[in-house]
Amino acid sequence: MLIGKRILLIVTGGIAAYKTPELVRQLIKAGARVRCVMSQGAEQFVTPLSLASVSGDKVYTDLFSLTDEHEMGHINLSRQADVLLVAPATANTLAKMAHGMADNLATTLLLATDKPVLAAPAMNVRMWEHAATQDNVELLKARGVHLIGPDEGDMACGEWGEGRMSEPHAIVQAVVDFFDADAPLKGLRAVVTSGPTHEPIDPVRYIANRSSGKQGHAIAQALHDLGAQVTLVSGPVALPDPVGVTTHHVQTARQMKTAVDAVLPVDIAVCAAAVADWRVDGEAEQKIKKSGTQSPSFSTVQNPDILASLSIPGAARPRLVVGFAAETESVIEHARAKLAKKGCDWICANDVSSSTNTFGGDDNTVHLVTRTGVDDWPRQSKLCVARQLARRIADHMRKQDTSEQPGETA
């Protein structure tokens, strides 16, 4: 199934484009979210309106549309997809892809993307068999483009042979197979905490921190993208829920702990939330009023430590528990101490002093502290940090399965 997968379907100008509304319908039925891009040639065979109707989304056709660029930069179209699927992929489009040409929105997206590309060729048998096309196909395959078909059969031009676009159900199956092959965390359950917590003082005031939730949310998405079944427990953030991830919204640390406990047992736990360490002892039931010049004083009590409680050895302990250490000085030293104190397996240590703009910003510099050493990752977007961490987790789980790494986890 393709639940939550985001597919950017690029339709180019072959007769087989008439099958794309059915392809979109079947992809959506399998759980995918489909957004369509059409070349001008494709519009001769199927209308943007048909694809907009079946996809339930705007169809993008124009590289130089200021309105589109304003709503959604063309690079963002591919950033927001898990894969790009070119169907039908004409001989001309394959040639442009192979040679790095970017003369319309479809080919520009294909050149500007770092996402996996799947292509379902469709053309006359002689065009398919031509050495030029075959060379282009080999070049594309060598670069990692996944070819779907083409099939053999009757052609629109009256000839018979190889070059027909695969049927929609076969393309959908190939997309499912593609995701299954790149799903090293398939069958594993993960819980991720993200964002700040709000600890009420009275009905209108609370204690909070500057966490945006961007890093935690990106990790939940990245684990899902590698096939894990992910539950995200999020404090108050201004972010959309990650696609395909079950998200629970909470306000306080205690609610976060209850929500996390309700998801157990899991295989992987990542605590990226900036949980408030304290709450006010005895939240006022009514708004606290000013009384003369006297300022109110509060006593505080400690909140439960979610990461530490997840790390307690026992049968219910996740196989891998990852925490974060938000530090403003001696980052590695503090992270090492935190790893020992909390009993987790890894700590992603990051410097959150205000000069780094990490809290609330889009980039992060992570030092991955494990029991065996420290890996210094480059400064990169929180999205890339999340993908690197998810890959590292997948490698670890695989090695643990094959017992190559005894004793790295508790």
Ligand code: CTP
């Ligand atoms: N954490 C948690 N529950 C808490 C406090 C922290 O699960 N009540 C987790 C965070 O999600 C993070 C890690 O513990 O993964 C470390 O959080 P951090 O705020 O850096 O450390 P603290 O434990 O709060 O220690 P200190 O404030 O002294 O640095």
